[in-house]
Amino acid sequence: MQVSDIPALPRGVRLHHDRVRDTWVLLAPERAVTLDMVGHAILTEVDGIRTFGDITNGLAEKYNAPVAQIVEDSAGFLDALRNRRFLDVIA
Template structure:
């Protein structure tokens, strides 16, 4: 497992999208031939993976939005991004 760079600019790759299922009232990460159900924390991170913001900007935004320790958020966000990239549902450009 290699570390995610703070300068990486994560984005959903072509064919993958984050969608809210109104009927079930839950978020879904739709990828070719599979569906992932991200928890609310993952949704907050994924909504910020716009192909423009760096990991640092995402972490800073989350730390401010949730008034949580930046170091903990950074560790958790990087681990989540690495996991999603390993599953090929996130690009770490």
Template structure:
């Protein structure tokens, strides 16, 4: 994904809070993922209108971290999730 890509959850995938387990999960047809805290922060920002660059800007500001590092980490995570069919751009 590039900084101009607009990532979103793939069709059929949903981010939901599982109150019984007290954790967030990504649900899809016949599968479920439990994101770690970092992935959850990123997934919460996937609204289908923000670019990868805008998401990196938000997180870099929120955590006072280097933008380029954040962008590279987000791109790697989303590329991995795209390969698994969880996100699309």
């Protein structure tokens, strides 16, 4: 993922709070991914408008963490979602 890429959830994919399990999941048609706190924090920033660089800088500031570490972790997570078609990227 490049800093200028704009990640977006494709049509039919959404964040959902599973009240029974008290956890966040990413839902897609006939598929679901359970999210940990880090995954949820990243995906709540994905709005289809802001760039990957904007998102990671914001997360680094919000959680007082090194930008390089946030970039590395976020890129791996978002690339994995992209490979599984849970995420689109506008280059």
